[in-house]
Amino acid sequence: MKTQPILGKQIDDIDISKPLYTQQKKLIEEALYTHKVIVFKNQKLNDQTQKNFLFNFGEPFVMNHDTPTLGSDSTNDCLIVVGNQASEYKNPYLGFQEVLPHSDHQWLEKPSSVSALHAIKIEENSSPTIWYDMQTAYELLDEKIKVEIQNIKIITYNPFYRPFGSVSSKYVKREFDIPPGEINPHPLVRTHPVTGKKILYMNLAYEIEFENIDYSNGIELYKTLQNHINSLTNIYTHNWEVGDVVVWDNRATIHYRPHFNEKIKRVLKRVSLSGEKPY
Numbered sequence: 001m002k003t004q005p006i007l008g009k010q011i012d013d014i015d016i017s018k019p020l021y022t023q024q025k026k027l028i029e030e031a032l033y034t035h036k037v038i039v040f041k042n043q044k045l046n047d048q049t050q051k052n053f054l055f056n057f058g059e060p061f062v063m064n065h066d067t068p069t070l071g072s073d074s075t076n077d078c079l080i081v082v083g084n085q086a087s088e089y090k091n092p093y094l095g096f097q098e099v100l101p102h103s104d105h106q107w108l109e110k111p112s113s114v115s116a117l118h119a120i121k122i123e124e125n126s127s128p129t130i131w132y133d134m135q136t137a138y139e140l141l142d143e144k145i146k147v148e149i150q151n152i153k154i155i156t157y158n159p160f161y162r163p164f165g166s167v168s169s170k171y172v173k174r175e176f177d178i179p180p181g182e183i184n185p186h187p188l189v190r191t192h193p194v195t196g197k198k199i200l201y202m203n204l205a206y207e208i209e210f211e212n213i214d215y216s217n218g219i220e221l222y223k224t225l226q227n228h229i230n231s232l233t234n235i236y237t238h239n240w241e242v243g244d245v246v247v248w249d250n251r252a253t254i255h256y257r258p259h260f261n262e263k264i265k266r267v268l269k270r271v272s273l274s275g276e277k278p279y
């Protein structure tokens, strides 16, 4: 296997609040799909310029308000406040709890493709965000497992049908509890539409099942892949500072937020791009 480019790259000397030149757009896009997570420091954005910046690279991800997901109860279709101690906002989400590694919207028919988080207010000792490279995760699998999983579909149950914080990461045992909501099985090995690379499309956060696999085989495979993901070393840890903008490839990575002290203020704003049905 070839060595993978390091996950995460800082890009300096671009003011992303301004319209981008063609060359800048190209440079950013190449960095995004090579390094999967890119970082801009000391940016001064408002809601509109954050959206304008990201929409250089695709169409907005707009929530369907009939399907619960993060922010679907808010009237703002494209921008979500990820905030703790953020009572100045009408709908701040995600509080201070641990959010286990996941790709956003994996339960939807068409999950978002790319997101940008902008740090608005970050007090000391708040939590970092940590990304894992799922292209590397696929490439590092044993050849035998690659063959075994090549046609398997993964069902990720939408956690937002359950009370916030009540869903734990687990392999579903149908005799006990079938999680509510619509089901959108996706390839466990998906192909990136831009890079053409294969990606292990699995999260460690939600209720999961492999389609048409019996429970004992399913949970065994789930544990194997879970251990594999937990052993990955191609990760990027971002310690937030006000003015940071981090853009990530939501197809090729999963991200994790550790728990932090509930009294600490931490406010970020997220905008996302729409994506295709994974294949």
Ligand SMILES: [Fe+2]
Pocket: 102, 103, 104, 255
């Ligand atoms: Fe997320």
